[in-house]
Amino acid sequence: MTIDTPPATRRSRLLPQLAKFGAVGAVGVLVNLAVFNLLLLTAMSASHWGALVATVIANAVAIATNYVGNRYWAFAKERRSNVAREGVEFLIVSICGLVIPVLCVYVSRVVLGFDSRLADNIANNVVGLALGTVFRFAFYRWWVFAPHRGGRDAATTTTEPVLTGATALPGTPDGGLVRD
Numbered sequence: 001m002t003i004d005t006p007p008a009t010r011r012s013r014l015l016p017q018l019a020k021f022g023a024v025g026a027v028g029v030l031v032n033l034a035v036f037n038l039l040l041l042t043a044m045s046a047s048h049w050g051a052l053v054a055t056v057i058a059n060a061v062a063i064a065t066n067y068v069g070n071r072y073w074a075f076a077k078e079r080r081s082n083v084a085r086e087g088v089e090f091l092i093v094s095i096c097g098l099v100i101p102v103l104c105v106y107v108s109r110v111v112l113g114f115d116s117r118l119a120d121n122i123a124n125n126v127v128g129l130a131l132g133t134v135f136r137f138a139f140y141r142w143w144v145f146a147p148h149r150g151g152r153d154a155a156t157t158t159t160e161p162v163l164t165g166a167t168a169l170p171g172t173p174d175g176g177l178v179r180d
Contacts, residue, residue, distance in 0.1 A: 017074060021137055024069030028062040033125060035061050040117055051120040055105050056098065063094040075145035086144060093139040100135060101128025
């Protein structure tokens, strides 16, 4: 898809792409919840700043998980051959997106004085997640994986299997189940 793609075509691709992004994000949420709460129950339980540190670590692990899902599934047709540049851009957006839940936990703990595990989870995994998701989807779609940017993988323009060694790999993990 080029920059000259009609608006109706771009809009028709939005819903499937948003659904895939949501599924990848759901996995990221589970990873985030598990790591965050594991850290709060163990290594970060005694520290006053443990919730903030746990937020950063849990989000970093979820970011790594989400990069794989977004690159190879949600935005598979838009991925570029310059993996390093795309990865750096993804990391920049993800770090900016990470600031959102960290600020939410900081406001909850320091400004509002809520210091329970429930308050930390609401600040991080409800408020921070919602705001961060909107931010990340917008920047992934319009900057990191933007179709109008050059250097897209040739493999992403086909739904035929890509041969790697002796193994045939589908163009996307769902084998085209969710169409763009």
